[in-house]
Amino acid sequence: MNTHNQNRVVITGMGVVAPNAIGVSAFAKALQQQTSGIRFDPQLADLNFGCQVSGTPQITEGLLAENFTNLQLRGLKATGLVYGVIAGKEAFKDAGLEIASPKEALSDMGIIFGTGQSGGEKFREAILLIDEKKVRRLGSTSVIQTMTSGISAWLAGELGCGNMVTSNSSACCTGTEAFLMGYERIAAGKATQMLVGSTSDSGPYIWGGFDAMRILPTKYNQDPENASRPLSNDAAGFVPGSGAGAFILESLDSALKRGAKIYGEVLGGALNSGGHRGDGSMTAPNGQAVQECIELALKDAQVKPKEIDAINGHLTATSKDGFEVKNWSQALNRSKNDFPVMNTFKSYVGHCLAAAGSIELVGTILQLKNNVVYGNRNITSLHPDITEMVSANSFPIQAVKTNINIIAKASFGFGDVNACVILKKYSV
Incomplete structure (x- = not known):
């Protein structure tokens, strides 16, 4: 919409x-x-x-x-x-x-x-x-x-x-x-x-x-x-x-x-499904649909790929993590040192299933409000599928203070369904 x-x-x-x-x-x-x-x-x-x-x-x-x-x-x-x-x-x-x-x-x-x-x-x-x-x-x-x-x-x-x-x-x-x-x-x-x-x-x-x-x-x-x-x-x-x-x-x-405090602004987003076609199934994402969801979210928010400062991914700690990074890289047409900073909170809380998106959105909005990207815990070394595409600098181990103007949050679910939202620091 x-x-x-x-x-x-x-x-x-x-x-x-x-x-x-x-x-x-x-x-x-x-x-x-x-x-x-x-x-x-x-x-x-x-x-x-x-x-x-x-x-x-x-x-x-x-x-x-x-x-x-x-x-x-x-x-x-x-x-x-x-x-x-x-x-x-x-x-x-x-x-x-x-x-x-x-x-x-x-x-x-x-x-x-x-x-x-x-x-x-x-x-x-x-x-x-x-x-x-x-x-x-x-x-x-x-x-x-x-x-x-x-x-x-x-x-x-x-x-x-x-x-x-x-x-x-x-x-x-x-x-x-x-x-x-x-x-x-x-x-x-x-x-x-x-x-x-x-x-x-x-x-x-x-x-x-x-x-x-x-x-x-x-x-x-x-x-x-x-x-x-x-x-x-x-x-x-x-x-x-x-x-x-x-x-x-x-x-x-x-x-x-009413003089309310404002954490941030919602610019737009997108929802779609891979329809269990291509490489998608009940338990596996359709990569093309994932990319389209990200692209549709950017279009709805009227945001250019280069304007994304940070990504909070779905990234569940399975073999599909590299595939998700690849889909982000291709949807944004950004790779190597040009890729945004990216993190996930699942190393702290696990995969909270139906609650995952909302719990992680709280953390995502806190990052936007406080100009910080929280660290990725428990990385022995980045999966080689990831380092082939993106610089390791995009995945901080410790919390990093950085100016975030626009951040993307996505969730990809069982049933081959996708959701992506684009958030912005509030300004008049």
């Missing part, structure tokens, strides 16, 4: 629940200090998973008490719902917004908050109780915990949002897709503010299928912090992660009118 000559859209609030930190300021510190949130996971070990490490957010009793009533917590087992509510409410508060009055919803504010699966633990409980013919013991919240739109519905009720309220689901692209969908709605004048983001459950019922596919690392169970190795020649598979990221997107006019 080309949204030019329509409303300018800015980011005025953020929230995050990540494996290495909870809360935006703590997350920024964790990325700066290269703190890993990947830990040994006793539950995966007890279930004989090959991969026994995970990126699981550390939710305290105090944090639960701040965000949920005792009644809400009764029987609440959907971890993704918990993460999403915490992140969404933080973003709302961070933006300085006020909850709707009891009598009237906020008609100009909507929600697009996605997830992959919801309530795996609750599903398990439901199946067992139904098999035991104890249906009435399921509890009144079993539906909202297990329906995909449960997260957006819960947040709408907490905050009183009366515009479009929905949940999207597109595998690893979910968060970036929700971000773009919210942006387009505001740019088109159909909403003034949108709470957007995504969340993903923790646990074996989400991660078991990936372990069965043997695409998770199995040799780092005693060395969890080194398990996720994007871009490295010895990358061994992605570490399963979870959490949530959330944003308040807002029309620039509204943000200025």
Whole structure:
């Protein structure tokens, strides 16, 4: 969707629940200090998973008490719902917004908050109780915990949002897709503010299928912090992660009118699919479609390839990392020393699946706001497929202070789906 000559859209609030930190300021510190949130996971070990490490957010009793009533917590087992509510409410508060009055919803504010699966633990409980013919013991919240739109519905009720309220689901692209969908709605004048983001459950019922596919690392169970190795020649598979990221997107006019702080501006973006054609499949990206998604995002944002200062990639720590860099290089027509600086946060948090795009977008926007590119952790040496195309200087190991005016963030997901967004430092 080309949204030019329509409303300018800015980011005025953020929230995050990540494996290495909870809360935006703590997350920024964790990325700066290269703190890993990947830990040994006793539950995966007890279930004989090959991969026994995970990126699981550390939710305290105090944090639960701040965000949920005792009644809400009764029987609440959907971890993704918990993460999403915490992140969404933080973003709302961070933006300085006020909850709707009891009598009237906020008609100009909507929600697009996605997830992959919801309530795996609750599903398990439901199946067992139904098999035991104890249906009435399921509890009144079993539906909202297990329906995909449960997260957006819960947040709408907490905050009183009366515009479009929905949940999207597109595998690893979910968060970036929700971000773009919210942006387009505001740019088109159909909403003034949108709470957007995504969340993903923790646990074996989400991660078991990936372990069965043997695409998770199995040799780092005693060395969890080194398990996720994007871009490295010895990358061994992605570490399963979870959490949530959330944003308040807002029309620039509204943000200025109420004196809101502005993290950055959304210039545009693109969504597409490779259709499982060419080299694309359910589990492998179509390189041509990836390149087209990047090119379409640049066109929508009216940005030239040379103007991209930094890239936050998808880069999952699999054999496809080099292929992704190649697609960026070809889409931008930039290689060797001309390639932008590039990083990924998956060495700190793992692959957070449906939450990956939104958690990583929080970090991407922090980089834009703070003029920093956080370092790439766990690179023994860059994969040779990468160094053939691009200078190693494009992949900093430590955090680097640098002026960023325009940054690109992309997510590429299971099902051969792609999302790319272009962000800019805000200026009048």
